[in-house]
Amino acid sequence: MIVSNKFLTAIEQFNDADFFFAHDSFEELWIDCRTDERDFLQGLVQLSVGMFHLISGNLKGAGSQLRKSIEKLDKFSPEFSEIDVFYVVSKSKNLIFEIEDFQKSDDTKSLQKLITHFIFPIKYQKENRYGNKDN
Amino acid sequence: MAIKITEECINCGACEPECPNTAIYEGGANWKLGDQSFGADDASPDGNSGFFSNDFFYIVPDKCTECKGFHDEPQCAAVCPVDCCVPDTDRVEDEATLLARKEKLDQLGR
Numbered sequence: 001m002i003v004s005n006k007f008l009t010a011i012e013q014f015n016d017a018d019f020f021f022a023h024d025s026f027e028e029l030w031i032d033c034r035t036d037e038r039d040f041l042q043g044l045v046q047l048s049v050g051m052f053h054l055i056s057g058n059l060k061g062a063g064s065q066l067r068k069s070i071e072k073l074d075k076f077s078p079e080f081s082e083i084d085v086f087y088v089v090s091k092s093k094n095l096i097f098e099i100e101d102f103q104k105s106d107d108t109k110s111l112q113k114l115i116t117h118f119i120f121p122i123k124y125q126k127e128n129r130y131g132n133k134d135n
Numbered sequence: 136m137a138i139k140i141t142e143e144c145i146n147c148g149a150c151e152p153e154c155p156n157t158a159i160y161e162g163g164a165n166w167k168l169g170d171q172s173f174g175a176d177d178a179s180p181d182g183n184s185g186f187f188s189n190d191f192f193y194i195v196p197d198k199c200t201e202c203k204g205f206h207d208e209p210q211c212a213a214v215c216p217v218d219c220c221v222p223d224t225d226r227v228e229d230e231a232t233l234l235a236r237k238e239k240l241d242q243l244g245r
Binding site for chain 2: 020023024027030031042045046049052053058060061064065068
């Protein structure tokens, strides 16, 4: 169970689309972590970096980071540290599909549209995987 | 083989201070070998090219020993949070070559 103020800050930064800062915050936690949760934190670092690359237009880097992130986070699905990991992994897989589709297309979709429609939040605490509040 | 940094790099700089050979440089920065300085368009003394990056950290193959002679594993890869320090399959080298490079760097200066 990783939950701490820094962890919550990192999630907040991610959900505010401050992906670089989110990556930084998750990375600080990852550096200090010496337990099995280390992979979970690295998965969140890579998820944040994948999103950062996406909004920066580095689609190749985005796809690679999201794939690495899924590999690590999937082991913690469906839920870990009060995060809906199942949701994150599902959405990441969908985003990779959309990125690949975008790269193959003749730019029928704009990058902005890809970002607007397929970037997702990290669902934390009492929200379930369908986006409803449990409490 | 030398290690290279891929375009997944987020320029966090975690790798740079870990390199015992000072083979890692920030994007756009000139690199050094002994008392010589090299820029983007300069050929390396060992004939390597294509490794310089203006956008993210890069590793100079002339100076990378994969940490042979220092550590059990490449330190850049060990500390990289995004796993973007990877073996460069275009520059495959055996252990003897890497250790000889370390010796050369020891004498020449890094």
